[in-house]
Amino acid sequence: MFGCGLYGxxxxxxxxxxxISLELMLNSVDINFVVFxxxxxxxxxxxxxxxxxAIAIAAAETAVAIAIIINVYRLAKNxxxxxxxxxxx
Amino acid sequence: MDYSQFLMMPQExxxxxxxxxxxxxxxxxxxxxxxxxxLFATIVFGLFTIFSFFPVEEGMSxxxxxxxxxxxxxxxxxxxxxxxxxxxxxVKWANSDFVAIRRGEFYELMLLTLFGxxxxxxxxxxxxxxxxxxxxxxxxxxxxxxxKKYYESHEAAAKYVLTAVFSSAIMLLGLSFxxxxxxxxxxxxxxxxxxxxxxxxxxxxxxxxISGVGYKLSLVPFHLWTADVYQGAPTMVTxxxxxxxxxxxxxxxxxxxxxxxxxxxxxIWEWMLYAIIIITITVGNLFAIRQRNLKRFxxxxxISQAGYIMLGVISANAVGxxxxxxxxxxxxxxxxxxxxxxxxxxxxxxxxxxxDYNGLFKTNPWxxxxxxxxxxxxxxxxxxxxxxxxxxxxxxxxxxxxVAIYVLVLIALINTIISLxxxxxxxxxxxIRQDECVIPALKSHWTEKAGLWICTLGILLIGxxxxxxxxxxxxxxxxxxxxxxx
Numbered sequence: 201m202f203g204c205g206l207y208g209x210x211x212x213x214x215x216x217x218x219x220i221s222l223e224l225m226l227n228s229v230d231i232n233f234v235v236f237x238x239x240x241x242x243x244x245x246x247x248x249x250x251x252x253x254a255i256a257i258a259a260a261e262t263a264v265a266i267a268i269i270i271n272v273y274r275l276a277k278n279x280x281x282x283x284x285x286x287x288x289x
Numbered sequence: 290m291d292y293s294q295f296l297m298m299p300q301e302x303x304x305x306x307x308x309x310x311x312x313x314x315x316x317x318x319x320x321x322x323x324x325x326x327x328l329f330a331t332i333v334f335g336l337f338t339i340f341s342f343f344p345v346e347e348g349m350s351x352x353x354x355x356x357x358x359x360x361x362x363x364x365x366x367x368x369x370x371x372x373x374x375x376x377x378x379x380v381k382w383a384n385s386d387f388v389a390i391r392r393g394e395f396y397e398l399m400l401l402t403l404f405g406x407x408x409x410x411x412x413x414x415x416x417x418x419x420x421x422x423x424x425x426x427x428x429x430x431x432x433x434x435x436x437k438k439y440y441e442s443h444e445a446a447a448k449y450v451l452t453a454v455f456s457s458a459i460m461l462l463g464l465s466f467x468x469x470x471x472x473x474x475x476x477x478x479x480x481x482x483x484x485x486x487x488x489x490x491x492x493x494x495x496x497x498x499i500s501g502v503g504y505k506l507s508l509v510p511f512h513l514w515t516a517d518v519y520q521g522a523p524t525m526v527t528x529x530x531x532x533x534x535x536x537x538x539x540x541x542x543x544x545x546x547x548x549x550x551x552x553x554x555x556x557i558w559e560w561m562l563y564a565i566i567i568i569t570i571t572v573g574n575l576f577a578i579r580q581r582n583l584k585r586f587x588x589x590x591x592i593s594q595a596g597y598i599m600l601g602v603i604s605a606n607a608v609g610x611x612x613x614x615x616x617x618x619x620x621x622x623x624x625x626x627x628x629x630x631x632x633x634x635x636x637x638x639x640x641x642x643x644x645d646y647n648g649l650f651k652t653n654p655w656x657x658x659x660x661x662x663x664x665x666x667x668x669x670x671x672x673x674x675x676x677x678x679x680x681x682x683x684x685x686x687x688x689x690x691x692v693a694i695y696v697l698v699l700i701a702l703i704n705t706i707i708s709l710x711x712x713x714x715x716x717x718x719x720x721i722r723q724d725e726c727v728i729p730a731l732k733s734h735w736t737e738k739a740g741l742w743i744c745t746l747g748i749l750l751i752g753x754x755x756x757x758x759x760x761x762x763x764x765x766x767x768x769x770x771x772x773x774x775x
Contacts, residue, residue: 202462209455218451225458232465241472247465250416250474254461257423261457264427265450268434272447275440286444 201228215269215279219262226258294350297357300341300365301407307337308400315393323393327380330396331736334376338369353475354414359764361411364540364614371533371621372403378629378740379525381733382636387438388523395435398428399529406537413548415464415474418541419457425534426453426505432529433522445521452504452514460501466494476549483553495550495558499565502545505538506595509569516580519588524635527584528628531591536617539595543602543610555605562603563697569596570704578711581642583631586711587624590667593708594620597682600701603694604685611762612681618757619666619678622747626663629741630656633733640728643715647724653731657719659741666748668712669705674752679705681758 201224208221230251237247273279295302311330315323347358376399383392405424412418430453434446468474470491471482483491504511519527546558573593580586598620601613633656635641650657666675683698733741751757 202458205458215447215451219454222451222454222458226454226461229458229461229465232462233468236465236469240469244472246472246474247468250419250464250468253416253420257420257457260423260427261450261454264430265447265454268430268443268446268450271434271437272443275443286441 201225201231213280213282215272215281218281219265219269222265223258223262226254226261230254230258297346297348297350298355298411299343299345300362301404301411303337303341304400304404304407307333308397308404311393311396311400315397324384324389326392327376327383327396328736330400331373331376331380334369334400335373338366338373341366341369349413354417355411356413357411358768360610360614360768363761363764364410364537364617365407367614367618367621368403368406368533368537370618371536371625372399372529374621374625374629374740374743375399375525375529375533377736377743378528378625378632380736382523382525382632385636387436391435391437395432398432402426402428402432402529402534406534409537409541410544412541413476413544415467415476418545419461419464421541422460422502422505422538423457425537426457429526429530429534432526433518435526436523439521441521442523443521445518448514449518456501456504456511459497463494463497463501466490466497470494476545479549480551483550487553491554492557495554496561498545499558499561502538502542503565506535506542506599507592508565508595508599509572509592510565512569512572512592515592516576516585516588519591520582520584524584524628524632527587528625528632531587531628532617532621532624535591535595535598536621539598539602539613539617543605543613546602547605551605559603559605562599563693566596566599566603566697567700569593569599570701574704574707574711577708581644583641583643583646583715586643586715587627587631590708590712591624593704594624594667597679597701600682600686600697603697604689606685606688607766607768608681608688608762609685610765610768611758612678612685614761614765615758616678616682619674619747619751622744622751623663623666623675626659626741626744626748627667629737629744630660630663633731633737633741634728637731637733638728643718644724645728646715646718647722648727649719652727652729656731656733656741659745660719661716662745662748664712664716668709670709672752674748674750677752677758 205221205224209218212218212221233247233251269279310333314326314329345357345362349356383395402425405421408417408421412421430446430450433449434443436442470488471479473479500511507515550558570593573589573596577586577589580589598613598616601609666673669675669679686694686698
């Protein structure tokens, strides 16, 4: 799942699609934490708590990223990353 | 729950009080008085800066997740000083026409990011560290997009937020591997449970972790966002990104590597950092030479400075930690002086390239003088503070006595000479080159002048007042728990 997200992030040209791929990566990490907790260390719940916080953080990240992408769209009428290249080396 | 634990975090509580005061002022005061908000925020934060110099109670709290000791106390004070200068310089900008309607958010978000950095510095559990890191980086994305009318600002913010989320996803994946191997997320418990173990998965996890934090520090393989974001962001936010966010990440990075992975994995992460430092310093310097936009130029210069800061981490001893904190302090003054001058000139004339600075000394001798001091200090010319900070950081690295590290110090020294070339290009443009259309004489606001005066005094005096370095070195050599694992 992490690999899918990584592949999507690198190949997609639309910023919204890139954001969805990032969400895939973050969710795969959450699942990873929960599975490690459940099968390796069932006595405590540290991984569960961590994934709860990670979900909240991922939600905040998505909100900020969506707001910024909307603003880019307003100014550039475009969310294609090949067009968003005004500043370069 | 034992509420007396909150007494262990007086600096965090103080910062939250400052935040609440600014927030209440922004929300409930009549619209006519809002023009005074930037000055109000600056003064309250200045009082808090003085208040936080009172020593704190040392120890662990919140189930050993949060540590306060003399080193975290000193590091937070260093960040406070830098934050105060940034706030002071942004007073006039925050009241300018396009920003005035949102000035309250600017100060609130800045204070919140500083709170996140406090958590990063004091956290001794990866949960607290991750929450601090995200609290520090997410509001910064919105601050980068603060110039609502300018397209560049939004392009920069889009690049920043996408790379930020990407890098934090990679770092979280590394953390999940660490959790899978050790079953804990406490720094010291990780250290004791990986003792004597040699697992390939943990090396992968360590590489992911380094790349996640390396993004915050803009070390070289993860630096591609830096120049664009620095150019597009408002200059005040750029200066904040380049010194304060970087300094806090460097300190947290040191504590993680030494305390959690110092026991068994020190040789491995030292070699990773070794390669990263060499390419960071070199690439930063070489790309800085060909920049004409001063903000991009300072972006690449700050990349190479981050490489020097990492020299303190690789030495992994008390001298390295003290010299790293000292380096960050000096770097705050030098870089904020340079950005202060750029901000003043950009706000009045809109010019940011090196060629625009031709003949600046004729019309604005004081601004040119402060810029010259900043460039000399960043380049490391002897009487100024930058020389002493570089000297101590090389000393800390050389004290490890490792031959490979001697080679690293040699490479860093050669790069210092390369960096002098491009720093002096700016000085040459200001003092020697002539031009028909020079920048006219400017009259800057008193807050900007005060900020530049503080920076100038810092550059001139910090190197000469030796008790600052001695104090830092006493603090770090008294830390037993951090270095007990090495």
